[in-house]
Amino acid sequence: MDLAVQHFSGGTKTYDKDGVWAASGTPSHALVEGWLQQEFFHQQPPKSTGRELFGPDYLHQCLAEAEAENLSPADVLATLVELTATSIVHSYRNFLPQMPDQVLLCGGGSRNLYLKERLRSHLAPVEVLTTSEAGLNSDFKEAIAFAVLAYWRSCGIPGNLPEVTGAVTAVILGEIHHYPHSQA
Numbered sequence: 001m002d003l004a005v006q007h008f009s010g011g012t013k014t015y016d017k018d019g020v021w022a023a024s025g026t027p028s029h030a031l032v033e034g035w036l037q038q039e040f041f042h043q044q045p046p047k048s049t050g051r052e053l054f055g056p057d058y059l060h061q062c063l064a065e066a067e068a069e070n071l072s073p074a075d076v077l078a079t080l081v082e083l084t085a086t087s088i089v090h091s092y093r094n095f096l097p098q099m100p101d102q103v104l105l106c107g108g109g110s111r112n113l114y115l116k117e118r119l120r121s122h123l124a125p126v127e128v129l130t131t132s133e134a135g136l137n138s139d140f141k142e143a144i145a146f147a148v149l150a151y152w153r154s155c156g157i158p159g160n161l162p163e164v165t166g167a168v169t170a171v172i173l174g175e176i177h178h179y180p181h182s183q184a
Contacts, residue, residue, distance in 0.1 A: 001080045001112075003051075003059045008073040016077060019114030025074030027082035031065055035083050036090065045095050046166040084109070085118035092123070099126060106131040106138035149173055 001022070002015045016022050040049055066076045092099060103126055109115055110130040120128045131138045152159045158170035 001077065001084065002108075003056060004063070004073075004077055004080055007059065007063070008076070015108065016112065016114075019081065019112035019116075021074055022077035022081045022112070023114040023117075025072060025076070025078030027078040028066070028069055028071060028075065029082070031062075031069065031071075031079050032082050032086055034065070035062065036086060041087050041090060045091075046164050078114075081112070081115050081118055085115060085122055088119065089122040099123075102127045102129065104129055104131050104134055106141050110138060 005013050005016050005021065040047065040053060062080070063076065066079065071079065092103075103119065103123060105116060105119070105128065110132075116128060116130070131141065136144070149159045153172060153174045153176065156172055159173035160167050160171055162168065162170055
């Protein structure tokens with residue numbers, strides 16, 4: 001989505017603040033359904049991706065297909081938001097043993113109110129909140145995660161989840177190195 005905003009704004013914007021631009025458009029459900037055929041969306045977890053798969057090349061492909069349907073920039077952004085929301089919901093429904101009671105959003109996407117609205121619509125009656133709304137400032141999530149991992153390391157508790165990461169076994173993560181005391 002951010003790459004599309006940069007493209008449509010000629011580089012003057014890096015993201016769609018609050019999802020306002022996307023919310024002003026109408027998503028193409030036909031494009032969303034087509035884009036959801038991408039192999040990644042159907043792979044079993046564990047999986048991870050980023051701009052190596054959904055980067056500039058993928059965006060150019062999406063833009064060409066959107067242009068063929070005469071979509072406005074707002075419509076393209078709305079369609080990308082719908083793809084994001086639908087792919088998340090698809091993963092929950094297909095790969096979780098049961099739907100959660102609550103979904104917590106964090107990171108930049110959690111500030112996209114249109115994405116949050118689309119997730120709420122698709123996931124109802126599941127509660128969709130940002131981590132900040134749940135009492136945890138998302139700006140601190142990485143620091144908190146490393147503090148938890150450090151605590152687990154000091155207690156000898158494995159810090160990986162093989163069922164999530166694909167690791168063979170649970171292991172204690174990290175090393176503790178003591179600074180040599182000065183002899184002064």
